[in-house]
Amino acid sequence: MKRLKLKKRHFLMSYVRIIIALVLTIWLSPANAQSSVITNEIGDYNRILSLVNGKIGAIGNTDITYYTGDFYPEIKGKIKSIGNTSITYYTGDFYPEIKGKIKTYGNSAITYYTGDFYPEIKGKLKSVGDKNITYYTGDFYPEIKGKVKAFGTTEVTYYTSDIYPEIKGKVKAVGDINITYYTSDIYPEIKGKLKTVGAAEITYYTGGIYPELKGKIRSVNGVIPESILFLFPELVINN
Structure with missing residues (x-):
């Protein structure tokens, strides 16, 4: 069993309870990870998760185990259990788009979209436990094509206007929370x-006094609902 110490990941507490993060990831207690090994699969889940894939160590007195051996190389080195909770993965070549992705987390089954009908969502999360995830499809608004439309009963909308091109395609609202x-x-x-x-x-460092801080988060004044943090990986601060 491989073990590593952990450092804090701020702002990602409970929805890496929900997914580790929608999957190591939906409905997990907070997991913290070293900055060098996190979020290497966020793109696969279209910002719906911050998947900690790899070398987590121990969380308090909770042991983390990993798959070893070469029988299924696609899961070698991935997390096998967190405490008493087991994690399994899809293996084999029947659906290559989900090969190596999480299949179960404890009693929660994880499914993915497969097939070529909507290639923009192929391989993306379809459900985690009883929570369904849908995506925008079609070419009417190409800037949101393939992005999360709803998770459970919560709808996600995006900016689609050209007035401010710098925010086009970014999250506009999550349920009744405006962004x-x-x-x-x-x-x-x-x-x-x-x-x-x-x-x-959210405020940021500006100016040229400390160029290494320029553009980085300075403060978060107020409370951001934990249930939507997975949509904003930029708020995850790694020490």
């Missing part, structure tokens, strides 16, 4: 970045 972005040219380093999520405001 805004910085659009001014005064500080180009934050243009297009998150400004508010509901009542919470």
Whole structure:
């Protein structure tokens, strides 16, 4: 069994309870990970998850185990269990688009879209337990094609106008929570970045005094609902 120490991942607590993150990922207690090994599969799940794929160590007194051996190379080195919770993966070549992806997390089954009818969602999450995930399809708004439309009963909408091209295709609202972005040219380093999520405001470092901090998150003033954090991987701060 491989073990590693963990460092904190801020802002990603409970929806890496929901998915580790929709999948290592929906309905898991908070998992923290080292910055060098996280989120290498976020793109596969279209920002619906922050999948910690790889070398998590122990969370408190909770042991993490991994698959070893060469029988199924697609799952070699992936997480096998977190404490008493087992994790399984899809193997074999019948649906190559889901090969190596999480199949079960404890008692929760994870399914994916397969087939070529909507290639933009092929291989993406379809359900986690009793939570269904749908996506925008078709070419009417190409900027949101393949993006999350709803998870469970919560609808996700996006900006589609050309007035502010820097936010086109970005999340506009999650349920009744509105999302805004910085659009001014005064500080180009934050243009297009998150400004508010509901009542919470995000600020960034600007100016040239500390160029290494320019454009990085400075503060989050207010509470961002944990249930929607998986849609904003940019809010995950790795130490």
